[in-house]
Amino acid sequence: MRLPPAWAAVALSLLAFPISSTLNSLAALEHSWVIALVGALVLLGLTVLVYLSSPSQDPFFYVFMVFSFTSVIDIIIALEEDGYIGGFMEFYMEEGEPYLHTAYGIMICYWDGVVHYGLYLMMITAMSQGKSFRNFGLYWIGSLTMSLVVFLLGNVVGKYGSEIRPAFLLNFPYLLIPIWAARRIFSQPKTLPRLMADKVSEEQSKSLLRRPLDLGLVGFLLLAAAFTLFRGLVVLDCSADACFNYVYQQEPYLRDSVAYPKVQMLVFLFYLLPYFCLCFYGLLCPGCTWMPDWALVFAGAVAQAQFSHVGSSLHPRTPYPYRTPEAAWWPVVISNVAYALGPHLLAYRCLCSPAFFYPVAARDEDKKKQ
Known part of the structure; x- marks a missing residue:
């Protein structure tokens, strides 16, 4: 058997x-x-x-x-x-x-x-x-x-x-x-849901203000992009007071000599930041068919990265001077968890309500057939 x-x-x-x-x-x-x-x-x-x-x-x-x-x-x-x-x-x-x-x-x-x-x-x-x-x-x-x-x-x-x-x-x-x-x-061929052309047209004609979830996601993307850029500058030894205070008072793990946190922030800076900018465009302009697939890829990437980064910054194997200070524990954990949840909400939005990302050409073709 x-x-x-x-x-x-x-x-x-x-x-x-x-x-x-x-x-x-x-x-x-x-x-x-x-x-x-x-x-x-x-x-x-x-x-x-x-x-x-x-x-x-x-x-x-x-x-x-x-x-x-x-x-x-x-x-x-x-x-x-x-x-x-x-x-x-x-x-x-x-x-x-x-x-x-x-x-x-x-x-x-x-x-x-x-x-x-x-x-x-x-x-x-x-x-x-x-x-x-x-x-x-x-x-x-x-x-x-x-x-x-x-x-x-x-x-x-x-x-x-x-x-x-x-x-x-x-x-x-x-x-x-x-x-x-x-x-x-x-x-592999994508299994697009069967959507009526009128439904697709209606969704794609809505302005951002009429799509509250997308409006919230745009807000997240702006904040996440700023946070990504800021932490990238921190690991690049930016001399600004805000960067100095953050790396010593909030996330000293970014200074750890193992280099994983520095590499992680640089990967975020050079790959995740452009992705956030592209997603901002994708939520404003209809027909970005690449959004659902890449939203899943980056959701998985950010989840793994944030789990490993936050877990390492709190783990006793990390030398004490580089661990997240107790006074900053909650702000650091909450901000990093929110940073990981945002891409998952974006992926959920793309998969559950895909009409806005439906190909515009296909929508117009459906209208002609009707």
């Missing part, structure tokens, strides 16, 4: 516990090159196992199955680093990727082990039922890409740059696969 695909993914992912425990007991795994080689062989072996035992021919199925295993590996790392369990991944932390000892490393492991793991199970279930997983996939692409870009760059330019080991190379497939997945998912 064959297990349902989602349960098969759970069973495969739980192999992470006996495999990591066994490897942890091997004395040979004290050399960085051996650890990297064993890690690559384990992933290759899992891929072959899934290929031989699965009836699916979709490469996404193999990716999600293997990644569900690595998600459990990450939750093991996070739980072990926080002292909840022991005896599983100590060998890997010492000679594989020592930068995972940092608060940021722990936070991204929690995110991968919980959120990404849940997304893999949902996407596998959707595939097995013949349903589209496009929306889940777009959210996952944004989240995973943001995580890897900040993590990899932070490892190289931060204080752990001199401790890069061969196991660092195991991260690159995780950076290449989202690019491949994005090309495949974006090329």
Whole structure:
């Protein structure tokens, strides 16, 4: 009797516990090159196992199955680093990727082990039922890409740059696969809802003042853009008093030598800020068909980034001088949570009321046919 695909993914992912425990007991795994080689062989072996035992021919199925295993590996790392369990991944932390000892490393492991793991199970279930997983996939692409870009760059330019080991190379497939997945998912046909031309025309003819939710989102975009620019200037060592006071009194974590927070703010500055500006345009001018898809991608990216950033700034593994001060705890947490919720509200608005983003040309064509 064959297990349902989602349960098969759970069973495969739980192999992470006996495999990591066994490897942890091997004395040979004290050399960085051996650890990297064993890690690559384990992933290759899992891929072959899934290929031989699965009836699916979709490469996404193999990716999600293997990644569900690595998600459990990450939750093991996070739980072990926080002292909840022991005896599983100590060998890997010492000679594989020592930068995972940092608060940021722990936070991204929690995110991968919980959120990404849940997304893999949902996407596998959707595939097995013949349903589209496009929306889940777009959210996952944004989240995973943001995580890897900040993590990899932070490892190289931060204080752990001199401790890069061969196991660092195991991260690159995780950076290449989202690019491949994005090309495949974006090329899939979008299932546009069946909307009457009159309904589309009515929505697209409304001014911003007649769309209160969009008006609120425009307000959020203006505030978020200003906040993004401000924190970008802070990590670029702007000498203004406001920047100096903020980095010492509100978010001293931005000064941490691990470099993850600085890289994160620069990614926000150079990628998220232009996106906010484009969304401002998209909420003013009808027919921006790209909005729903990219809203999901950036919602996933911002959620992962803010969880890891805020969690790291509060985690005891971060040195005390760089942790968020108690007096500033609530303002910092609330502002960062609002910063993460805004893109999700935008994605919700784009998906639930898409008439405003319906292609204008298609709307006019529908009118001609009528």
